[in-house]
Amino acid sequence: MKDDNQALDIAINAAKTAGEILKANFKKDYRIIRKSPKEMVSEVDMKSQEVICAILGRGFPSCGIITEEKRFSNVKGDKNWIIDPIDGTHNYIAGLPFSGISIALMEGDRFDLGVIYFPMENELYYAVRGQGAFCNGEPISVSDNGVLSKAIVNYDNQFHLSENSFKYYKTLTERAFTTRILGVATRDLCFIASGKIDGRVWNATKICDIAAGIVILTEAGGELTDFSGHPCGMNSKQVVASNSKIHGELLAIFKGEKL
Numbered sequence: 001m002k003d004d005n006q007a008l009d010i011a012i013n014a015a016k017t018a019g020e021i022l023k024a025n026f027k028k029d030y031r032i033i034r035k036s037p038k039e040m041v042s043e044v045d046m047k048s049q050e051v052i053c054a055i056l057g058r059g060f061p062s063c064g065i066i067t068e069e070k071r072f073s074n075v076k077g078d079k080n081w082i083i084d085p086i087d088g089t090h091n092y093i094a095g096l097p098f099s100g101i102s103i104a105l106m107e108g109d110r111f112d113l114g115v116i117y118f119p120m121e122n123e124l125y126y127a128v129r130g131q132g133a134f135c136n137g138e139p140i141s142v143s144d145n146g147v148l149s150k151a152i153v154n155y156d157n158q159f160h161l162s163e164n165s166f167k168y169y170k171t172l173t174e175r176a177f178t179t180r181i182l183g184v185a186t187r188d189l190c191f192i193a194s195g196k197i198d199g200r201v202w203n204a205t206k207i208c209d210i211a212a213g214i215v216i217l218t219e220a221g222g223e224l225t226d227f228s229g230h231p232c233g234m235n236s237k238q239v240v241a242s243n244s245k246i247h248g249e250l251l252a253i254f255k256g257e258k259l
Contacts, residue, residue: 004105004113004128010059011081011103011115012126017055018048018085018101019119026120027095038160042093048085048101056081056103063105068208078108082211088184097121100186104211109233114215116186125190125216133193133220142221142243143195151176151198151246154191157183162203162238171253172201189213192241193220199242199250207234213241223247227254 022044031043045068053065064080068087081103086092088099097120105113116125125140127133133140145151153176159165173179180197182188186209188200193216202210214224214232223244224232229251232239240250 007060007105007113008115008126008128010055011105011113012117012124014052014055015101015103015115015117015124016119018051019117021047021051022086022092022099022101022119026092032093038158040089040093042086042089044092045086045089049083052083052085052101052103056083066208068206080106082106082208084186084208087186087209088182091183098182098184098187100184100190102186102208102212104215106211111211111214114212116190116212116216118187118190123190125193127216127219129215129219131219133216135190135194140194140220142192142217142245143198144245145198145243146245148175148246148249149177152178152180152196153199153201153250154180154182154188154197155201156203156205157181158202158204165203168201168203168253172250175249175253185209186213189217189241192222192243193217195243198246199240201241201250201254202237202239204237205239207236210236210239210241217241225251227251 025044033041035041049067066080066082068084084102086099087102092099101117103115104111112129114127123135125135153172155169191197217224224241226236227238242250
């Protein structure tokens with residue numbers, strides 16, 4: 001198998017190629033499918049996914065591909081790509097600029113590489129395990145803030161998927177400086193990695209939403225765990241991400257601890 005830096009080049013090419021599809025169709029007419037009462041997918045998602053899978057498949061035919069839209073999922077052995085062709089589909093459909101393309105490479109239980117591209121903002125974030133995190137070629141790092149009461153923490157928009165969502169959110173608003181809800185996992189993870197915000201909470205996420213961000217954020221000095229403080233894995237759903245310095249205070253909310 002090609003080394004991780006070669007894999008990075010191919011993943012960046014795939015993300016940028018798919019990004020051209022997103023830019024070409026942004027605020028245009030295309031087919032939209034309602035997957036469930038509160039979840040939609042677009043024709044653009046499927047076109048983006050098809051292009052990404054084709055590029056990754058040619059570059060690494062021995063690797064499997066796990067996708068947000070299951071049509072292309074094909075797990076092979078220990079090495080698998082994990083992709084989300086549009087993270088923030090609802091924003092994209094609404095004409096809001098916050099949507100991204102996410103590509104990660106995983107070997108066994110280890111996340112080795114992450115690429116996140118925001119085509120409407122022309123921002124490319126990437127990281128290889130052990131080599132630091134970057135945005136458009138410049139090194140990035142998390143904030144120095146170590147106090148939750150001074151922190152900006154973004155929150156999950158999927159309130160309907162967890163009965164405790166509102167309870168946790170109320171406690172967070174009381175303890176943090178302020179909160180935001182953008183509805184885009186990749187954008188929030190990159191905001192933490194580049195020091196713009198300090199944390200993010202998911203009550204019900206999926207690995208395709210966070211896999212690339214796990215590598216980028218940890219390489220930028222941040223931390224991601226489940227609500228119990230264990231490292232994130234393929235089946236993690238309740239997740240906390242932070243600059244690492246406020247992580248304990250954030251976890252205390254979900255463990256029911258009083259500070």
